[in-house]
Amino acid sequence: MTNPDVLVIGGGLHGLSAALHLARGGAQVTVLEGEFVGRHASGASAAGVRTLGRNPLEMPLSVIAMEMWHRIADLVADDCGFHAHGQLRVVASDAQLEAETQRISRLTAQGYANETVIGQDQLRQLVPGLNHKFIGAAYAADDGAADPHRTLVAFRAAAQRAGVTILEGAPVRSLQHSRDGWTVETKAGRFAAPRVVNAAGAWGSRIAAMAGETIPLSAKASMMMVTERLTQTIRPVVSIVGRSLSFKQSSQGTLVLGGGIQGRYDLDSGRTALDFHALARGAAAAAELMPSVAGTRITRCWSGIEGKTQDLLPVICPGKTEGLFHIFGFSGHGFQLVPAAGAAMAEMVTTGIVPETLQPFASDRLTLQGAAA
Numbered sequence: 001m002t003n004p005d006v007l008v009i010g011g012g013l014h015g016l017s018a019a020l021h022l023a024r025g026g027a028q029v030t031v032l033e034g035e036f037v038g039r040h041a042s043g044a045s046a047a048g049v050r051t052l053g054r055n056p057l058e059m060p061l062s063v064i065a066m067e068m069w070h071r072i073a074d075l076v077a078d079d080c081g082f083h084a085h086g087q088l089r090v091v092a093s094d095a096q097l098e099a100e101t102q103r104i105s106r107l108t109a110q111g112y113a114n115e116t117v118i119g120q121d122q123l124r125q126l127v128p129g130l131n132h133k134f135i136g137a138a139y140a141a142d143d144g145a146a147d148p149h150r151t152l153v154a155f156r157a158a159a160q161r162a163g164v165t166i167l168e169g170a171p172v173r174s175l176q177h178s179r180d181g182w183t184v185e186t187k188a189g190r191f192a193a194p195r196v197v198n199a200a201g202a203w204g205s206r207i208a209a210m211a212g213e214t215i216p217l218s219a220k221a222s223m224m225m226v227t228e229r230l231t232q233t234i235r236p237v238v239s240i241v242g243r244s245l246s247f248k249q250s251s252q253g254t255l256v257l258g259g260g261i262q263g264r265y266d267l268d269s270g271r272t273a274l275d276f277h278a279l280a281r282g283a284a285a286a287a288e289l290m291p292s293v294a295g296t297r298i299t300r301c302w303s304g305i306e307g308k309t310q311d312l313l314p315v316i317c318p319g320k321t322e323g324l325f326h327i328f329g330f331s332g333h334g335f336q337l338v339p340a341a342g343a344a345m346a347e348m349v350t351t352g353i354v355p356e357t358l359q360p361f362a363s364d365r366l367t368l369q370g371a372a373a
Contacts, residue, residue: 004028004165006349007184007193009172009207012042014327014334015199016155016164017342018349020076022197023162025350030193031164032186034171034203035270038152041201041306041334046224046246046258047148048237049336051114052087052140055313057360058337059112064357065340066114066142075339077161078154081147081251085235088126089138090289096241100138115140126236129292134240145237145248148335155338172200175210177321195323195349202267202307204315204328208363213320215363216310217329221265221272222258223303225279227296229253238289245285255293257286260332263303272303306332309366316341316361317354325349326363 004027008019011033019029033039049069051062073079091097097117104115118139123130126139160166170188177183181194198207205217234249244260261282264273279301287294309315312331319326327345330337344355354362 002028003192004030005193006030006195006197007032007182007191008197008199009184010199010201010203010328011037011166011168012040012199012201013038013152013155013338014330014341015197016152016159017338018197018199018327018345019164020155020159020162021343021346022349023159023164025346027350029164030191031159031166032170032172032184032188032191033166033168036168037156037166038149040270040304041222041330042152043148043302043304045148045335046248046256047146047151047335048087048143048246048333049082049084049146050087050140050143050237050333051336052138052143053089054333056107056110057313059107059110061337061340061344061357063112063114065337068339068343069146069336070142072339076154076158078150080151080154082144083251084142084144085237086126086139086141087143087237087239088123089239089241090123090130090134091136091241092133094135097136100241104138114142127238127290128233129290131289131291134289143237146335147250151338172207172210175207177211177323182323195325197345197349198319198324198326199328201328202305204307204326208319208326211319211321211324213363214367215315215326216366217315218308219265219267219305220308220332221263221303221305222332223261223263223274223279223282223301225257225261225282225298226300227255227257227293228299230255230293230296234290240285240289243285245282245289247286247289254299255286255296257282265303265305267305270305272305274301274303306330308332311365314341314361315363315366316345316358317363318348
């Protein structure tokens, strides 16, 4: 078998997106996935497609990503279940409302007009049945949500149509560089390529360490809950300021609850365990938000491991050794960035130049933060 031009380590959405864009640019690409495509962060995502509440450093990339989501079928021949019904961050006090107002004013001063502040009347129109304790919200009308599993299927199929080879059950055991390029040893065999993209998610720092780099990274195991089907009444994605909750209703009528409810994990085995006390707190927060859903039956729960950086910004940058590139550490909010981050990574791998949208995401910042702590 001919060696590829690029090996992508990690078959989550960011690895698939990078592979897709690279292949469409003419590269021969092989994706090496340790378990199966989308097993962890991508499969355990609430699939929020949001600019709402983002760190301003992410906004240039996020704006491009949002434009791509609104025509996502052009990229992957499927709409990924994306609906732009808006996203809300609801508040329960005047102090919270003032803080959101000031945050959005600062964002507007930087040239971004994606968010507005709405009062209680408009909030009630958008979310009938919302607890009356909530007095307003930050609102991003063009945001929305997608179907995470449909998105995985679409990106995988699009990558394969573009000529990408995807190997599952191929965990990486070693990574070595020589004048001929990179050699990657996996459970499924040895692979070689001049360039490697490290899209290994929560294991991204371990892959970097194999190449002699230290990139600080922790992990978390975000959990998801899905309820029985209910009458369709909620269109926007709703979160509560100061609470770990994301709340939406799918097109099938089920309620999908996530947004940071944490389980337990073991990086060595790749296994996760549900924390039912935390799930109960999440369900209680949902009932507080929407009293009418109290007592609704939970039908399914799951979790996946995702990487988390100290400043909650991703690592998207060249490695210290020629031909190595990193894209991981999205800290629970990488889903919306998938199409644009993959395109920017492909540009960086192809040209050797870091796009302006990726300048804030160099790994050096994390080492400096650790030294200053």
